[in-house]
Amino acid sequence: MIESTTLGRSGVKVSRLGFGTSAIGGLYAAMTDEAAAETLDAAWAVGTRFFDTAPHYGAGLAERRLGAFLRGRTDHVVSTKVGRLLRPGPAAEGDEGFYGTPPLVRVRDYSADGVYRSLAESLERTGLDAFDILLIHDPDDYWEQAVRGAYPALARLRDEGAARAIGAGMNQSAMLSRFVTETDIDCVLVAGRYTLLDREAEKELLPLCAERSVGVIVGGVFNSGVLADPGPGATFDYAPVPPEVRRRVTELAGLCDGYDVPLAAAALRFPLRHKAVSSVLVGARTPAEVAENVAHLNMDIPEELWAEL
Incomplete structure (x- = not known):
């Protein structure tokens, strides 16, 4: 089974291995409702109780599938995100990397009203009564609106008991550091940004979070795939793997091979070694992938390998 820990000062208990739902929203390839339910069931069976979703994932498809699965289940923690509203419109197959999705387009909105609309629509899609964690999603080019609109709205929702914890979720660490220091x-x-390939977050963000007891969830531990399967079709940060990154991955894989440890296991476990990190989010498309992720979580990895890595 998977251990749980408290997310910073929030009091929210999250499983050390959380389930990211972008894959069941059709990231890279479409999947059926039945396949998504089987994968979620496998994650639940091994003790996963923390699930992260967002309207962005499959234009609401991930939220709908997760909500249908959780119906009748209790003692789980769910996070979703605000910042993208879904509106009827022509969406090409593969729009923003998702396949098999409904005809909806994403509209950026980090205003307070946008937060309330987004939350109401996410609750409707999932059928949940409330979300435990609400995150401002990818406000890279919207700092002013996010900090003056979305953040105060989330703070009010937290004060009113409509959410137990609030924060931000991004693919960069610099703006997250601003959120930690300014909100x-x-x-x-x-x-x-905290992986075997990219340790940007350990320079400023993680020390700040440790100092202020702000909980840290790490996603993208495989840098969109290359650390899980560095084969010819691998991607790095959702794009083809640059030659210098591929050389680094080959070096890391060679070090792991010397200790008979899969590179994916080291990549999954690496962020959990930092005292500020409460949970890593890993997606899965099949029960077999869920089982592999749990095996990697529980693998005995020698300290000597960590020193070399």
Whole structure:
């Protein structure tokens, strides 16, 4: 089974291995409702109780599938995100990397009204009564609107008991550091910036979070795939793998091979070694992938390998 821990000062208990739902929203390839339910069931069976979703994932498809699965289940923690509203419109197959999705387009909105609309629509899609964690999603080019509109709205929702923890989720660490120092958020979700390939977050963000007891969730531990399967079709940060990154991955894989440890296991476990990190989010498309992720989480990895890595 998977251990749980408290997310910073929030009091919210999250499983050390959380389930990211972008894959069941059709990231890279479409999947059926039945396949998504089987994968979620496998994650639940091994003790996963923390699920992260967003309107962005499959234009609401991930939220709908997760909500249908959780119906009748209790003692789980769910995070979703605000910042993208879904509106009817022509969406090409593969729009923003998602396949098999409904005809909806994403509209950026980090205003207070946008937050309330987004939350109401996410509750309707999932059928949940409330979300435990609400995150401002990818406000890279919207700092002013996010900090003056979305953040105060989330703070009010937290004060009113409509959410237990609030924060921001991004693929960069610099703006997350600003949220930690300039607002009163409970947690951050940093994707792809604290991995075996990219340790940007350990320079400023993680020390700040440790100092202020802000919980850290790490996503993108495989940098969109290359650390899980570095084969010819691999991607790095959702794009073809640059030659210098591929050379680094080959070097890391060679070090792991010397200790008979899969590179994916080291990549999954690496962020959890930092005292500020409460949970890593890993997606899965099949029960077999869920089982592999749990095996990697529980693998005995020698300290000597960590020293070399």
